[in-house]
Amino acid sequence: MSPPLSAFFSTLASLPHLLPNILDPPLHPWDDPTHVYAGNMAPVDEMEPTDCPIIRGKLLVSLKGVYIRNGPNPQFLPPRALIIHDGDGMFHSLRISDGKATYCSRYVKTYKYLLEKEAGFPIIPNIVSGFFSSGDIVRFVIATAPKILTGHFNLMNGFGVANTSIAFFANKLFTLCDSDLPYEINVTKEGDIDTLGHWEFERKFMSNMNAHPKVDLDRKETFALTWSLTFPHHSFLRFDENGVKQNEVHISSMNQLSSIHDFAITKRFILFHETQMVYSLGKVMTGRGNLIEYQPNKISRIGIIPKYATNDSEMKWFAVPEFNTIHFINAWESEEEDDEIVLVAPNVLPVDNIFNLKIYASLEKVKINIKIGDVSREIISPRNLEFGTINPGYVGRRTRYAYLGLLEESPKMSAVVKIDLETGQEVARRFYGPNCYGGAFIREKRWGKQQKL
Numbered sequence: 001m002s003p004p005l006s007a008f009f010s011t012l013a014s015l016p017h018l019l020p021n022i023l024d025p026p027l028h029p030w031d032d033p034t035h036v037y038a039g040n041m042a043p044v045d046e047m048e049p050t051d052c053p054i055i056r057g058k059l060l061v062s063l064k065g066v067y068i069r070n071g072p073n074p075q076f077l078p079p080r081a082l083i084i085h086d087g088d089g090m091f092h093s094l095r096i097s098d099g100k101a102t103y104c105s106r107y108v109k110t111y112k113y114l115l116e117k118e119a120g121f122p123i124i125p126n127i128v129s130g131f132f133s134s135g136d137i138v139r140f141v142i143a144t145a146p147k148i149l150t151g152h153f154n155l156m157n158g159f160g161v162a163n164t165s166i167a168f169f170a171n172k173l174f175t176l177c178d179s180d181l182p183y184e185i186n187v188t189k190e191g192d193i194d195t196l197g198h199w200e201f202e203r204k205f206m207s208n209m210n211a212h213p214k215v216d217l218d219r220k221e222t223f224a225l226t227w228s229l230t231f232p233h234h235s236f237l238r239f240d241e242n243g244v245k246q247n248e249v250h251i252s253s254m255n256q257l258s259s260i261h262d263f264a265i266t267k268r269f270i271l272f273h274e275t276q277m278v279y280s281l282g283k284v285m286t287g288r289g290n291l292i293e294y295q296p297n298k299i300s301r302i303g304i305i306p307k308y309a310t311n312d313s314e315m316k317w318f319a320v321p322e323f324n325t326i327h328f329i330n331a332w333e334s335e336e337e338d339d340e341i342v343l344v345a346p347n348v349l350p351v352d353n354i355f356n357l358k359i360y361a362s363l364e365k366v367k368i369n370i371k372i373g374d375v376s377r378e379i380i381s382p383r384n385l386e387f388g389t390i391n392p393g394y395v396g397r398r399t400r401y402a403y404l405g406l407l408e409e410s411p412k413m414s415a416v417v418k419i420d421l422e423t424g425q426e427v428a429r430r431f432y433g434p435n436c437y438g439g440a441f442i443r444e445k446r447w448g449k450q451q452k453l
């Protein structure tokens, strides 16, 4: 392509970024990026490995390890931020060794990040908050078509971010987001952070893996979800301990693309959750807001299928009305009752307000008898708790304690609390302090010998 023509296409691609969004609905505090990305959630610059001065006490020479986290940290502030995961993803590490601590932060070098960094302006919107009106779709086409035509944007490379969670499986450290494949990360001996690349266990248009895969500690296998715009919309994947894909089972008993971010495993089963939230392009096109639509007449249900099922025929579905979760805490097979599965998860109330500041999450225990179909529910804690986790050694096993964020103003959490899942009592808490908020967290004792840090 001749230089003048290439310059013309480049200018065309930048137009959506330069034009004011005068037709867009007004911003509210919950989707105003200057409100969402404020305080300790504000984006920060990269920092090369830097030794941290010790303010008090000393670090034992025998203390070795790395504290890691990732966060949204948008390269360019989006015009609207319905969810905090509306950034490229920045990985932070604090390496402790030889009596000193070294901090580093680096953007995850996703294909989208590199594409937009080179262009100098945003090109690919977030799938949830970037498509809010038909104007957004037009802008997306104007921004991407010239890049595709000039060969500067290869759709097969994925166009998601890597900001939602961190996972360690198949002897690799990953940062993940539902809209793309995981990106592999390495923290070097010097404390620097390298993006090793896209983990392409398959290469097809819009390949993706959910942000919360589950590792079966008995067999060292990893289970994950994947979604598709075309039917069948949902599938689950199984990888061996080396990360080699062993199986993919299409969930053909789900006929809509649902908003599924998490799932659970037990010793023998996988649990899926079909909520009242589905993806709807029609909602965006008719100016009724983002892609995720609340369907009040839809009955929420839990699907349970053997881990080693080869197709959807072994799936059993159980109605659990108005049970809508974002995250599961855990699930296990009951030791007291035959054929009973226990599931613990925060139920989001009301789910149609999921993207504003007023969501409320009530921690529930659901018991399902998979033989006779009985479903019973109890509220473990009515407090506003979400983004929970457990000791990963108990994934799929009976669990006594969970660690959850106390939702102050969604999705900002003012504290982490430890809840006894049998009594509902709070066992411990830690507040972050005034104007300081946390996100989702993981609880790790250690990574074991497989760690490569």
Ligand SMILES: [Fe+2]
Residues within 6 Å of the ligand: 164, 165, 211, 212, 261, 327, 440
């Ligand atoms: Fe999550």
